[in-house]
Amino acid sequence: MSIKTLFLDLDYTIFETRTIGYHHFADLFNVLDSVNDRFSPEKLELVKDELWKYTFHEVAERYGFSNQMIHAYFSRMREMNFSFDISPYPDYRELQNISLPKYLITSGSEPIQQAKIRALGIESDFIQICYDDRMQGSPGKAGIFTQLIHQDDLDPEGILVIGDNPESEIKAAKNLGLHYVLIDRKGSVDFKPKIQSFAELASFTY
Numbered sequence: 001m002s003i004k005t006l007f008l009d010l011d012y013t014i015f016e017t018r019t020i021g022y023h024h025f026a027d028l029f030n031v032l033d034s035v036n037d038r039f040s041p042e043k044l045e046l047v048k049d050e051l052w053k054y055t056f057h058e059v060a061e062r063y064g065f066s067n068q069m070i071h072a073y074f075s076r077m078r079e080m081n082f083s084f085d086i087s088p089y090p091d092y093r094e095l096q097n098i099s100l101p102k103y104l105i106t107s108g109s110e111p112i113q114q115a116k117i118r119a120l121g122i123e124s125d126f127i128q129i130c131y132d133d134r135m136q137g138s139p140g141k142a143g144i145f146t147q148l149i150h151q152d153d154l155d156p157e158g159i160l161v162i163g164d165n166p167e168s169e170i171k172a173a174k175n176l177g178l179h180y181v182l183i184d185r186k187g188s189v190d191f192k193p194k195i196q197s198f199a200e201l202a203s204f205t206y
């Protein structure tokens with residue numbers, strides 16, 4: 001495999017998202033209480049927990065948020081200044097040591113994803129950072145991969161997509177016929193090919 005370019009995911013690939021701490025989002029999620037016209041209070045708590053696990057777009061679509069709820073959420077988000085105290089996984093250094101051009105493609109609300117990247121201090125490791133923010137009309141990860149290939153005239157045969165989600169970046173890579181590897185830090189997913197740490201990447205990028 002002659003890999004020339006790396007496409008990377010952010011959440012649970014470069015850092016453990018849960019280490020941000022739920023309290024940073026409590027104000028944002030709680031804005032839904034006052035405009036909730038869809039769910040019982042018990043159900044709303046469950047939905048908020050889902051917002052902690054999945055992107056807003058996925059949750060809003062799955063549960064059918066009203067326009068009022070969507071609007072209130074984004075108004076509040078725009079007022080907030082997110083400042084997180086987070087670090088990349090210890091093996092991130094192994095990724096930095098691979099001297100191939102890297103692109104970061106991350107799904108979720110852009111202001112929040114931006115705050116994560118700022119807090120991690122990893123901007124300079126990437127040629128370009130792309131926000132797959134479906135609420136801003138993103139074409140999805142496969143669409144962004146295709147745009148990058150055209151924009152920088154990349155050889156699709158030389159791209160390796162690395163991420164933790166078989167249904168997101170890995171699926172996009174499969175659909176486009178790109179090389180991919182799942183990063184499964186807990187070693188709990190039945191999938192091939194996979195690695196448990198960036199230290200194992202060298203065998204894919206020789």
Ligand SMILES: [Mg+2]
Nearest residue numbers: 009011012164
């Ligand atoms: Mg991820």
